[in-house]
Amino acid sequence: MSAVCFDRVRLALGTRTVLDDVSFAIADTEFVGVLGPNGAGKTTIMRAILGLLAPRAGHIAVLGQPARRGNPALGYMPQARRERGLHLRGWDFVAAAGTAAWGLPWRGKAERAAVDRALDLVDATALARRPLAALSGGERQRLLLAQALLGEPKLLLLDEPLISLDPHRQAEVVALVRDVQRRLGIAVLFSAHEVNPLLGAMDRVLYLGAGQVALGPVAEVITGPVLSRLYDTPIEVLELRGRLFVMSGTQDMERTPHPHAQGGHGNGREVQHARL
Ligand SMILES: Nc1ncnc2c1ncn2[C@@H]1O[C@H](COP(=O)(O)OP(=O)(O)OP(=O)(O)O)[C@@H](O)[C@H]1O
Ligand SMILES: [Mg+2]
8 A cells, every 4th residue: 555646636825836747656664755945845745645735636645545634644743843832841742742633631541651652762751851942953853753653653744854953963863764664664755955864764755846746766866867857957966975966057956946946837848747
């Protein structure tokens, strides 16, 4: 069974078409990096999988069922993370996600064990008693991950968990998520602006271009020819000391907004619903 299956899907926000005629399938134990510049549709795709945005065309299946709101088999770490609950201790902060998802009370024996287990999974037991306000960005990130794992999800959607972390912490978060994903045997969609922190951890990459996607192993997707087709503009991929640089002219695309990001929709480009 696929964790996520898109069949000729169109996603739009207002009058803006974000993805058009997109088909792909992600297996139930894969770690997939979701990449693409600002505005490419990474958040939109996750919201559609969560059933928060209905496709305008096509069909989205999640773990064998039509995408629907409130699916307990999904764990989600949104990109927009409000600095709420800073007064809470780590344990209560994780438990608060249970309260938000399943309502009060979240204090029964089974619920307490679930919070303990989620903290243990992300190696954050030592943070349980400390107030959030006293934690570093990386430590808070760990607790957010514990929140997303609370319902023992089969599919974890993490939207930009590396934002505002330094490279060392980024590597730690990626390794942690990879470890949890393998131990639980679940699927993970992990969005990021830059491919390099995810190299070595992900099984495949879902690269979002101007209204289209390319899914496949890094070596097959992050190449000049594939990305040039995806964006309908010449793109070069440079490799330097094991790191990849996606260049459009003289600009590093993963570090600057892409010129097509505001206008993209399927317009007869060569790559339609690329399955690689
Ligand atoms: N309500 C809206 N009406 C029209 N367009 C919208 C609306 N909300 C978002 N958009 C546009 O939809 C596109 C996709 O946005 P999305 O947030 O999915 O991109 P993203 O890849 O997650 O970007 P980022 O890297 O900045 O998080 C963007 O161009 C955005 O400006
Ligand atoms: Mg986003």
